[in-house]
Amino acid sequence: xxxxxxxxxxxxxxxxxxxxxxxxxxxxxxxxxxxxxxxxxxxxxxxxxxxxxxxxxxxxxxxxxxxxxxxxxxxxxxxxxxxxxxxxxxxxxxxxxxxxxxxxxxxxxxxxxxxxxxxxxxxxxxxxxxxxxxxxxxxxxxxxxxxxxxxxxxxxxxxxxxxxxxxxxxxxxxxxxxxxxxxxxxxxxxxxxxxxxxxxxxxxxxxxxxxxx
Numbered sequence: 634x635x636x637x638x639x640x641x642x643x644x645x646x647x648x649x650x651x652x653x654x655x656x657x658x659x660x661x662x663x664x665x666x667x668x669x670x671x672x673x674x675x676x677x678x679x680x681x682x683x684x685x686x687x688x689x690x691x692x693x694x695x696x697x698x699x700x701x702x703x704x705x706x707x708x709x710x711x712x713x714x715x716x717x718x719x720x721x722x723x724x725x726x727x728x729x730x731x732x733x734x735x736x737x738x739x740x741x742x743x744x745x746x747x748x749x750x751x752x753x754x755x756x757x758x759x760x761x762x763x764x765x766x767x768x769x770x771x772x773x774x775x776x777x778x779x780x781x782x783x784x785x786x787x788x789x790x791x792x793x794x795x796x797x798x799x800x801x802x803x804x805x806x807x808x809x810x811x812x813x814x815x816x817x818x819x820x821x822x823x824x825x826x827x828x829x830x831x832x833x834x835x836x837x838x839x840x841x842x843x844x845x846x
Contacts (some may be wrong), residue, residue, distance in 0.1 A: 656683045658707045666740040702760050709764045712772050720780045727772055730824035735809035736816055771797045786833050801829050
């Protein structure tokens with residue numbers, strides 16, 4: 634005789650609430666923007682500020698680093714693909730995108746804290762590097778490689794792309810961490826690119842003059 638199936642087995646746990654996750658992540662971003670450092674950030678304070686129980690936070694993230702990894706994943710978006718109009722315009726657009734990101738309080742707070750975590754939490758820094766820095770460096774690398782292939786840049790640029798990318802993106806990142814007051818300059822990206830192109834073009838190439846005010 635076939636028996637009637639019994640009650641469904643008990644669930645192993647309720648599904649995670651996206652609203653709770655968002656509230657906790659937004660709270661972390663707000664605290665960082667207000668000046669709280671990673672070192673001073675506590676799971677208990679995050680839970681209290683987010684309006685959720687401490688146990689709720691710990692069920693989702695076993696520790697602070699795990700929470701911060703999810704914060705990084707939540708705020709990083711893939712860089713926009715270059716429009717392809719010209720090497721100069723595409724480089725300017727890429728550098729301008731970096732400048733705008735560093736001007737944003739949340740992004741700047743994350744960058745500063747990540748630099749402080751470079752040695753104390755290598756795993757966290759590596760995740761930040763892979764999610765925030767590598768995609769943008771890949772975009773720059775493709776632009777520089779295209780410039781070499783089309784004869785707009787000297788061939789040796791392709792032999793040391795890492796240094797070339799540092800020369801293009803480095804000034805913005807330097808100002809973001811050391812002189813954030815100088816990031817307000819709307820001509821910064823154009824000036825960086827024009828200085829770079831002046832030294833990177835083939836010897837017989839013509840370098841366009843600056844087009845900023």
